[in-house]
Amino acid sequence: MAVKTNKASPKKTNTIKLKFDTSWSYAPAPESKSAATINKQYDLFINGEWVKPAGGKYFDTINPANEEQLSEVAEANVADVDKSVKAARTAYEKVWKKMPAKERAKYVFRISRMIQEKARELAIIESLDGGKPIRESRDFDVPTAANHFFYYAGWADKLEYAFPNRVAEPLGVAGQIIPWNFPLLMAAWKIAPAIATGNTVVLKPAETTPLTALKLAEIIQESDLPPGVVNIITGAGATGAAIVNHPDVNKIAFTGSTDVGKIIQRAIAGTNKKATLELGGKAANIIFEDAPLDQAVEGVINGIYFNQGHVCCAGSRLYVQESVAKQVIRKLRDRIESLIVGDPLDKNTDIGAINSKQQLETIHKYIKIGKQEGAELYESSCKLPGKGFFCRPTLFTNVAQSNRIAQDEIFGPVLAILTFRTDDEVIEKANNTPYGLSAGVWTDKGSKIFNMTKRMRAGVIWANTFNKFDPSSPFGGYKESGFGREGGLHGLSAYVNTV
Numbered sequence: 001m002a003v004k005t006n007k008a009s010p011k012k013t014n015t016i017k018l019k020f021d022t023s024w025s026y027a028p029a030p031e032s033k034s035a036a037t038i039n040k041q042y043d044l045f046i047n048g049e050w051v052k053p054a055g056g057k058y059f060d061t062i063n064p065a066n067e068e069q070l071s072e073v074a075e076a077n078v079a080d081v082d083k084s085v086k087a088a089r090t091a092y093e094k095v096w097k098k099m100p101a102k103e104r105a106k107y108v109f110r111i112s113r114m115i116q117e118k119a120r121e122l123a124i125i126e127s128l129d130g131g132k133p134i135r136e137s138r139d140f141d142v143p144t145a146a147n148h149f150f151y152y153a154g155w156a157d158k159l160e161y162a163f164p165n166r167v168a169e170p171l172g173v174a175g176q177i178i179p180w181n182f183p184l185l186m187a188a189w190k191i192a193p194a195i196a197t198g199n200t201v202v203l204k205p206a207e208t209t210p211l212t213a214l215k216l217a218e219i220i221q222e223s224d225l226p227p228g229v230v231n232i233i234t235g236a237g238a239t240g241a242a243i244v245n246h247p248d249v250n251k252i253a254f255t256g257s258t259d260v261g262k263i264i265q266r267a268i269a270g271t272n273k274k275a276t277l278e279l280g281g282k283a284a285n286i287i288f289e290d291a292p293l294d295q296a297v298e299g300v301i302n303g304i305y306f307n308q309g310h311v312c313c314a315g316s317r318l319y320v321q322e323s324v325a326k327q328v329i330r331k332l333r334d335r336i337e338s339l340i341v342g343d344p345l346d347k348n349t350d351i352g353a354i355n356s357k358q359q360l361e362t363i364h365k366y367i368k369i370g371k372q373e374g375a376e377l378y379e380s381s382c383k384l385p386g387k388g389f390f391c392r393p394t395l396f397t398n399v400a401q402s403n404r405i406a407q408d409e410i411f412g413p414v415l416a417i418l419t420f421r422t423d424d425e426v427i428e429k430a431n432n433t434p435y436g437l438s439a440g441v442w443t444d445k446g447s448k449i450f451n452m453t454k455r456m457r458a459g460v461i462w463a464n465t466f467n468k469f470d471p472s473s474p475f476g477g478y479k480e481s482g483f484g485r486e487g488g489l490h491g492l493s494a495y496v497n498t499v
């Protein structure tokens with residue numbers, strides 16, 4: 001494929017649009033919507049039943065790829081939160097904490113198997129409601145969600161091996177609040193370890209992506225899990241705040257923005273509530289000159305563009321060693337030009353829709369800031385669909401460490417590229433951020449990987465790969481990226497007191 005770059009003078013403008021001659025394109029390969037059933041309206045799932053919201057209010061959830069309404073969901077108020085916490089408390093005291101662990105495990109196994117059986121439908125709904133490409137929801141979100149239930153089902157009756165010489169006791173009622181970037185997977189991350197260890201749950205999905213959590217509620221109902229063990233209620237920030245502030249909740253598990261994480265920390269200060277907070281990130285992806293460059297470029301693309309950059313661990317800061325910077329930047333520019341942006345349900349799509357209008361505006365705001373700060377912008381010349389919230393894959397070069405595009409979490413397909421000469425310099429720069437969730441290192445030398453990972457302040461560091469997850473690996477951050485770990489044994493200990 002020939003690549004023609006528009007050689008606009010950087011003096012006139014710092015925006016360069018790439019033109020790509022493609023003599024071929026993929027024929028559309030859309031997944032069928034008919035394999036998914038979405039109700040016109042959803043109530044709240046409390047105590048094993050669907051109940052009307054006390055305030056009688058519902059709000060729309062839309063498809064961000066065409067702005068059409070998909071369904072309307074109930075808005076839970078303080079009374080509904082109270083009802084669901086009471087249901088969770090009763091289920092905890094009367095049924096769940098008393099049930100032999102191996103019986104509890106059977107329910108958790110059953111839920112994982114049912115997620116697998118309904119995998120296709122869940123993937124379609126995830127892509128319709130959230131905008132992510134079907135390839136991502138089908139191959140990553142849904143199977144990984146099922147795997148989390150499987151993994152924690154396995155631990156349920158083996159806690160004495162997880163915590164040798166200790167007795168692991170459940171905490172009680174867990175209030176769980178999740179964001180819109182991995183709606184089903186985040187629900188699985190939170191619910192599976194909580195119920196496997198004998199806790200009961202009130203979970204609230206994000207207001208823009210409630211549908212797969214509500215489908216999960218249907219699965220839970222069908223699984224015959226005792227009523228009240230898992231309650232799923234919908235609403236926005238006020239509903240989340242009501243869960244956080246409810247006096248009978250023993251633990252808060254939150255994934256979302258650092259700002260809301262700070263509000264939650266203030267709200268629970270001085271109470272007995274335990275908390276795990278998984279917040280923002282600004283991951284550094286570091287390419288050394290000895291790295292396999294094509295593999296690294298593909299890893300960078302996977303780390304920031306697939307999934308629209310809607311990942312808190314997205315590799316949104318790229319540090320390239322100066323000697324290979326030109327080469328890497330050229331490869332990246334060529335590669336982003338070939339990314340397919342469009343219908344999330346099309347199996348060829350690499351970058352789907354941005355989750356909401358508000359998020360798209362935030363991304364545009366940062367692109368403007370990047371230009372104002374003097375960084376040089378390259379964006380794909382691809383056509384965007386006429387309707388819906390879409391953003392071209394974009395990268396900035398000539399970025400300074402102090403620029404906001406190198407410091408703030410953008411949560412979009414926008415990469416900031418910086419260069420470095422020495423190991424010490426890149427460690428200093430990579431750690432110079434309020435966040436510390438994840439990072440990546442690309443090099444041929446194993447010793448360099450160990451040296452770097454020891455000195456970098458990030459909860460997860462990938463070496464010669466990026467964005468890989470497994471239920472047995474803990475995930476979580478340093479500094480303003482939060483505290484506590486989810487996944488693996490660490491994820492179990494977040495839901496028990498050991499005595």
Ligand code: ADP
Pocket residue numbers: 177178179180204205206207235236237238239240241242244255256257258260261263264
């Ligand atoms: P994002 O920027 O990723 O949307 P938010 O932190 O705003 O992240 O939202 C993550 C989750 O937190 C959502 O479910 C949202 O409804 C909920 N939320 C928002 N504000 C509050 C709050 N003050 N207290 C508790 N939960 C909240």
